[in-house]
Amino acid sequence: MRRKLLRNLDKLAGRPIALAALACNRVFRPRLHKPPAGPGPDGRPKRILAIKMVGLGDTILMLTALRRLRQRFPDAAITALVTPLSSGIVAGQPSVDEVFVYDALLWLNLIPGFVRLMRMVRKRRFDCVIDFEQHFLMTAVLAWLTGAGRRIGFRYNGSLRGRLFTDPVDLDPERHMVDNYMRLLAPLGITSDPVDTLVGIAVSPEDEAKVSSWLEAHGVTGDDVLVGLHAGSGPRAIHRRWDKERFAEIIRRMTTGLGVKVVLTGTAREGGLIREIIALAGNGAALDASGQFEPKQLAALARRCRLFISNDTGAMHIAAAVGTPTIGLFGPETPRRYAPIGKQNVSMYKPLHCSPCVAVHRGEARECDNPGCIAMITVEDVWAEVTRYDLASRRE
Numbered sequence: 001m002r003r004k005l006l007r008n009l010d011k012l013a014g015r016p017i018a019l020a021a022l023a024c025n026r027v028f029r030p031r032l033h034k035p036p037a038g039p040g041p042d043g044r045p046k047r048i049l050a051i052k053m054v055g056l057g058d059t060i061l062m063l064t065a066l067r068r069l070r071q072r073f074p075d076a077a078i079t080a081l082v083t084p085l086s087s088g089i090v091a092g093q094p095s096v097d098e099v100f101v102y103d104a105l106l107w108l109n110l111i112p113g114f115v116r117l118m119r120m121v122r123k124r125r126f127d128c129v130i131d132f133e134q135h136f137l138m139t140a141v142l143a144w145l146t147g148a149g150r151r152i153g154f155r156y157n158g159s160l161r162g163r164l165f166t167d168p169v170d171l172d173p174e175r176h177m178v179d180n181y182m183r184l185l186a187p188l189g190i191t192s193d194p195v196d197t198l199v200g201i202a203v204s205p206e207d208e209a210k211v212s213s214w215l216e217a218h219g220v221t222g223d224d225v226l227v228g229l230h231a232g233s234g235p236r237a238i239h240r241r242w243d244k245e246r247f248a249e250i251i252r253r254m255t256t257g258l259g260v261k262v263v264l265t266g267t268a269r270e271g272g273l274i275r276e277i278i279a280l281a282g283n284g285a286a287l288d289a290s291g292q293f294e295p296k297q298l299a300a301l302a303r304r305c306r307l308f309i310s311n312d313t314g315a316m317h318i319a320a321a322v323g324t325p326t327i328g329l330f331g332p333e334t335p336r337r338y339a340p341i342g343k344q345n346v347s348m349y350k351p352l353h354c355s356p357c358v359a360v361h362r363g364e365a366r367e368c369d370n371p372g373c374i375a376m377i378t379v380e381d382v383w384a385e386v387t388r389y390d391l392a393s394r395r396e
Helices: 002-032 056-072 084-090 107-124 137-145 160-164 177-183 205-217 244-257 268-281 295-304 314-321 379-389
Strands: 047-051 077-082 098-101 128-131 150-155 167-170 226-230 261-265 307-311 326-329 346-348
Touching (some): 047 056, 047 107, 047 137, 084 295, 137 150, 150 160, 226 314, 244 261, 244 268, 261 268, 261 295, 307 314, 314 326, 346 379
Parallel strands (some): 047 077, 047 128, 077 098, 128 150, 150 167, 307 326
16 A cells, blocks of 8 residues: 555656756756765776666566676775665675665655755766656656766656656667666666576575575475465555465475475465465474564575465565575466566466556556456466476485
């Protein structure tokens, strides 16, 4: 609900604010947008800000672009502006020097927090800002407010936000988002072939130890074949969830027929759903890890799995990023844009005439009461893919 309100607020308030910024840009440009000190004599950026305020999965996809940015400009200071949910994933990445955190969903902090954030980023005197958001006007305004001489971001169909960037990049909704993110680097002279492998997620020894301790406490040894399953999708995307009875049937087949152990991941708020699926699958058929792990710890857990099955959500991209074979279940969104990256990964999708009904690049995320698209994926469809991974063999 809060994300929907944020989208609506951006639509209502973002346009007049963006227009005011453009008017100020014409009148006061010499004073407000004097290029800050920083770029060297060769024009290479020295202080770069990457903005990604919504979407854990999108943040994971952005990491591949940030690594390429680091490779191209090894001496630049790269700062990432992200949400509290994504901050743990970004912190510790070799390509990021500093992380700013802003919670746009905390309404009491929305305006005063934005003002503090604006002051902070202007004080840093970034010479290059890359806005990885697809449609939000306010992140484009923030990029403009930094005073950076180089501002790069998406536009779609000549959208207003593109006028706030020095280097607008046309977003292609027919391409995977990781490739669209790579296209944002083109104004800096960085080109790339289509991405087939994501940058891995840096996991600390402490995160590894917590996961190992939890698994050991729940009877999982190093010899067990572990399968991760993510049946949730966050409170704003319930229509992306595959049927819980079908998840339960897949669990029964894997545990009884293949002898593997299954762990269900999710937030604490998804605990009820997870416990219901476990009950449907049969007593003791799977482990409940709801609310146990932060995103980076989920990465450590996914790395321990032989296979990861997930709805179209951030957990799916986490598993793909750590190299675990992943089966992604799609309905409202299309895998053309958000498939789990990796040659060993599979996307299951049976579109209807109304599919896809999610268009993030236009700020559209419809809440379907009867998501028949994802319901068209059967147990036999998923089981046929599961059996391709030879889960019955034990770890060497």
